[in-house]
Amino acid sequence: MHFSELPLSQSLLKAAAELGFVNPMPIQEAVIPLMVDENSGDIIGLAQTGTGKTAAYGMPILETIDASSRKTQALILSPTRELCNQIANDLKSFSKYLEGVKITAIYGGASFENQLKELKQGPQIIAATPGRMLDMLSRGKISLEDLHWLILDEADEMLDMGFEEDVKAILDHAPQYRRTCLFSATMPNEVEKIALRYMMDPVTVSMGKRNEGASNVKHYYYVAHAKDRYSVLKRVIDSHPNIYAMVFCRTRAETQNIASSLIQDGYNAEALHGDLSQNQRDFVMQKFKEKHLQLLVCTDVAARGIDVDDLSHVINYNLPDELESYIHRSGRTGRAGRSGISVAIIHLKEKHKIKILEKQIGKEFAQAKIPTGQQVCEKQLFHLINTVENVEVNDAEIEGFLPIVYKKLDWLSTEDLIKRFVSVEFNRFLDYYRNSVDLNVDESREGNKNQPWARLFINFGKKDGLFPQTLLKLINESTKDRDIRIGHIDLSDNFSFFEVGASSVEKILKVFSGKHLNGRPVRIEVAEGRPQNKKSYKSRGERQENLEFSNPRTNKGRSERNSSSYSSRGKKEHASSRADHSAHQNRENRFNEEKPRSKNKGKPKKGR
Secondary structure (H helix, E strand, O other): OOHHHOOOOHHHHHHHHHOOOOOOOHHHHHHHHHHHOOOOOOEEEEOOOOOOHHHHHHHHHHHHOOOOOOOOOEEEEOOOHHHHHHHHHHHHHHOOOOOOOOEEEEOOOOOHHHHHHHHHOOOOEEEEOHHHHHHHHHOOOOOOOOOOEEEEOOHHHHHHOOOHHHHHHHHHHOOOOOEEEEEEOOOOHHHHHHHHHHOOOOEEEEOOOOOOOOOOEEEEEEEOOHHHHHHHHHHHHHOOOOOOEEEEOOOHHHHHHHHHHHHHOOOOEEEEOOOOOHHHHHHHHHHHHOOOOOEEEEOHHHHOOOOOOOOOEEEEOOOOOOOHHHHHHHOOOOOOOOOEEEEEEEOHHHHHHHHHHHHHHOOOEEEOOOOOHHHHHHHHHHHHHHHHHHOOOOHHHHOOOHHHHHHHHOOOOHHHHHHHHHHHHHHHHHHHHOOOOOOOOOHHHHHHHHOOEEEEEEOOOHHHOOOHHHHHHHHHHHHOOOOOEEEEEEEOOOOEEEEEEHHHHHHHHHHHOOOEEOOEEOOEEEOOOOOOOOOOEEOEOOEOOOOOOOOOOOOOOHHHHOOOOEOOOOOOOOOOOOOOHHHHHHHHHHHHHHOOOOOOOOOOOOOO
């Protein structure tokens, strides 16, 4: 279907043709005829951001508006200032050849007096954010008596941002005999409640399944250790030399930190978050839209309403707390019929969230390998070569400079010239990635963390200076293996028991065979009895992770109160315990008898 076949006036079709409209988007093809038809009623439009919803409702409004009247006939509510402005500007473009049509944007953060002046001119169409619109209504500055159209754009985001009560109050101000159209990317319960209460038998137009992700966006995820997340981000960026992306973070502080780090590392990036003033936000957005910025690091709230058609990537530095927000994030790319890529950087424990997202948006996620330093360098090198190969040469302008250039470089062979030319742009990548490590997580090795436990006996205790930290250090330095899991540790005065991953038992027994500590032989043996399968931590010297015991240096006396970790205060070990090592099972039994009785038997008490 050609756009000119839609039931719109020639003035609107002429403006649409000049704006590049050729074939209508699916939502436009479905909604425009319904809205133009006076016999049709309310409409619910479910479609992703960037699918042409503004034109889908904007053109029918312009088609049916009475330009001779100075009364407000259409109100379009949207969640953010940016989207509100964008809607108003789009409608002004559509109405280029319509006489007498006045469109105004009303939103917070801008001059109240200037907006009042615009309202006095009698706009037929108002695009507004809920807060500022309700303020104007409560002051009697806007009348909705002649309202014919009430549009809720990005309804799910509007309610998610806490505007539910404002939206309800505005709907209560609107006349009963109006046409209400609700457009949303997702359909949560709150949106359904609004529809049921304020809409009359709405017709639902859905582009795809409910809460489905955009069809032309590919989804990838990288699995990394949390500490490597920023390094992974840089490799993703560096492996796509022409990247034009939004990087989503969870908090304002994280957004600013990541943006500042990227800028310091030489990337063309800026932050966009709620702490910026409206002027600062407008300035950053203008730079980004004009592609003077390559990377926009932002929060979900700040990014709502941003309309940039040709983003190549959306990067989830962290997955959103509300997984529905992922649909909105990924919908920022792949707009207006273009393809796009959505990337998530996760750690291993977040893989289940990917499965949930796959079911929720009906799309498969492909796990991608984090590029190695060499792969990044190859990408950058070939990008440089392609740029040189395809550069447009203006012979007339450079011809006068060439003799000097030729003379200056005539001592270089073609091979040397190419090497130097490549090195001018490429050396910084070679320097940065020269000693880079593989950031991919070995999931098979990480999976070994679910292995069963084994319980070991050691013939040293607290009287010998053995505490959890010293035991960790002893194992770490002796085995030279930082990935050995250590579980629950039970310390007595003259001997101890500790849990290790079952696959590490043989290595520990072998390493400590014949080893001496403080002039005494170290004896480690497998203890009988079932381990308690407590939380574990890796043997990393003094570094503690998920510890189930107190630090004896900083919490003096606390160890005696932890009934699962230490013997009770005042109990003494038998003098023969050290000599009778072969009977360590008897000692374990005695150790358990010495523990003070606890109401939470079998469960460790947490230190205060």
